[in-house]
Amino acid sequence: MNxxxxxxxxxxxxxxxxxxxxxxxxxxxxxxxxxEGGVDGLLITGSTGEYHTxxxxxxxxxxxxxxxxxxxxxxxxxxVGKSTAKATIELANFAADCGAEYGLVLPPYxxxxxxxxxxxxxxxxxxxxxxxxxxxxxxxxxxxxxxxxLIYELAQVDNIVALKDTSDxxxxxxxxxxxxxxxxxxxxxxxxxxxILPAMAVGAQGGFAILMNAxxxxxxxxxxxxxxxxxxxxxxxNMSMADLFTAMEEEPYPxxxxxxxxxxxxxxGYVRKPLVDxxxxxxxxxxxxxxxxxxxx
Numbered sequence: 212m213n214x215x216x217x218x219x220x221x222x223x224x225x226x227x228x229x230x231x232x233x234x235x236x237x238x239x240x241x242x243x244x245x246x247e248g249g250v251d252g253l254l255i256t257g258s259t260g261e262y263h264t265x266x267x268x269x270x271x272x273x274x275x276x277x278x279x280x281x282x283x284x285x286x287x288x289x290x291v292g293k294s295t296a297k298a299t300i301e302l303a304n305f306a307a308d309c310g311a312e313y314g315l316v317l318p319p320y321x322x323x324x325x326x327x328x329x330x331x332x333x334x335x336x337x338x339x340x341x342x343x344x345x346x347x348x349x350x351x352x353x354x355x356x357x358x359x360x361l362i363y364e365l366a367q368v369d370n371i372v373a374l375k376d377t378s379d380x381x382x383x384x385x386x387x388x389x390x391x392x393x394x395x396x397x398x399x400x401x402x403x404x405x406x407i408l409p410a411m412a413v414g415a416q417g418g419f420a421i422l423m424n425a426x427x428x429x430x431x432x433x434x435x436x437x438x439x440x441x442x443x444x445x446x447x448x449n450m451s452m453a454d455l456f457t458a459m460e461e462e463p464y465p466x467x468x469x470x471x472x473x474x475x476x477x478x479x480g481y482v483r484k485p486l487v488d489x490x491x492x493x494x495x496x497x498x499x500x501x502x503x504x505x506x507x508x
Contacts (some may be wrong), residue, residue, distance in 0.1 A: 213343025215396035216286060216313055217374040217416045218251025219430045221423040222259035225273055226463050226473070226480030233269060236476035237278050241424065248427025251434070256290040257315060258352065259465045260420050264483040264496060270393065288345060292317035296332050300339040307341035314342035315375060320353035326361060333365050343372040349402070350378055359385040365457050366390050366397045368402035375419060377402030379408055383399060387414045404422055405457035408449045411437050421459045422452070424479070425471045429504070455500045462493055471497045474508045 214507050223245065226237035245253065255277040256262040265273070273411035274289050281287055289306035291314040293299045303314040305346050316336055318452050337344050346365060357365075359382065374390075376383045376399060383401055390397050391414060400417045401410035407418030415454040422432045429452060434447035458467050463486055470489035474497070482488060487498075501508045 213370065215254060215343070215398040215416070216288065216345070216400075217398055218335075219417055219423060219434045220252040220288060220400065220425060221245045221430075222254040222419050222421060222474060223259040223277070224424050224469060224479055225256070225260045225262075225265075225483075226469075226478055227483045228260075229282060229481055231238070231481075231483055233273065234478070235276050236478050237480055238273070238276065240478050241472075242277065242280055244327050245424065245427045246281070249429045249431030249432075250285065250423060252288065252313060252387075253309070254290065254315060254419060256289040257288075257401065257419075257429060258290075258349075259424070259468070260290065261486065262290050263485050264486065267302075271302070274306050274311065275309045278306070281310070281443040282309065286313070287311040288313040288315050290315045290341070291342070292347065294319065294321060296335040296339070299336050301323050302346075303336070303340040303342045307407045311342060314340060315345045315347050317347045317349065317353060320355045320357050323355075323402065324367065329357070330364065334368055337368050337370040339369065344370055344371040344468050345375055345400075346371065347375045349375075352377075353474055354474075356382075360382075360388050362386050363389040363393075366393055367395070372396065373398040373400060373416075375400045375402050376410075376415075377419075380406050383410050383415065384413055404459055405453070408433065408437070408445060412442065421468045422455055422471075423463055424465075424468050425475060425477070426452070426504075443467065451504065457465050457496065458493060458497050458500065462489055463487060470494050471501065474498060475501065475506060 398416035
C-alpha cells in the first residue's frame with residue numbers, strides 16, 4: 212500500500228510559449244527552482260498546470276517529462292482525473308510507469324451521479340491503479356461537494372491515501388475530525404493559500420498553494436515553523452504573504468502566479484487560451500507585494 216503524502220506540494224505550472232506550445236525547457240527550470248526551494252513534492256498536470264487545456268497526449272508528455280526530470284528527487288502526484296474510471300485508471304497507470312507515486316482524482320461532476328455512484332467510481336479507480344489515490348474535493352470548480360461522511364467512507368478504501376480539500380475550513384475541520392479515527396494513514400491537504408496554516412493548526416498534514424511556484428522557500432520555511440511548533444512565528448510569517456495569497460485568485464489562475472514568476476525572472480511563460488494573463492493593475496500590486504518580501508522586481 213502507498214504511504215500517505217505529507218508536507219508542502221507545489222501544483223506546478225506548465226509554461227507555454229506565445230504560440231501556445233509547451234516549453235519543456237522552461238518547465239524543467241521551474242522544476243529545479245521549486246525543488247531547490249525546498250518543496251516536499253510536486254503536483255503535475257493539476258488545475259494550476261492547465262491540464263484542462265491540453266490534449267491527452269500533451270498531458271501524458273508533461274507527466275512523462277516531469278517524472279523523468281524530477282528523477283526521484285521529490286515525490287510526484289499526477290493529475291489523472293477523467294470522466295470515467297477506465298480512462299482515469301489508464302492515465303494513472305501511465306503516470307505510475309513514468310515514476311509518479313500518487314494520482315489526484317476529481318469526482319464525477321459534469322453529469323451528476325448518486326452518492327453510491329461516486330463511491331463505486333473511486334473504489335474502481337483505487338482497485339485498478341498502481342498509484343496511491345488522492346481525492347480532489349473542489350466544489351467551486353466542479354459544483355460537487357463531497358460531504359465529510361462520504362470522504363470518511365472513501366478514506367477506508369485500500370489505496371485511497373489522501374484528500375486535497377479545496378473547500379472551506381468548516382469542511383476541512385469536519386473531515387479531519389472524522390478521519391483521525393482511521394486505523395490507516397490518510398492525509399488531509401488544504402488547497403487554499405489563506406487556510407493552509409489554519410488547517411495545519413487543526414491537524415492537516417500539508418497544503419497545496421499556487422503561490423508556491425513563485426515562493427517555494429517561503430512555504431518550506433512556513434512548514435518548518437509548524438513542525439517546530441513555532442505557531443506565533445508561523446502566523447506572523449504567513450500574514451506577511453496574505454496580500455499575495457489574495458492576488459493568486461483575484462483574477463483567473465494561473466495568470467497571476469505566472470505574472471509574478473515572470474517579473475521575478477522565472478520562465479513561467481504564457482497561459483494557454485482561453486485562459487488570460489494577469490492585468491497590468493494586478494501585476495503592479497503583486498510587484499509591490501514582492502518588493503515588501505525583499506524581491507527586486
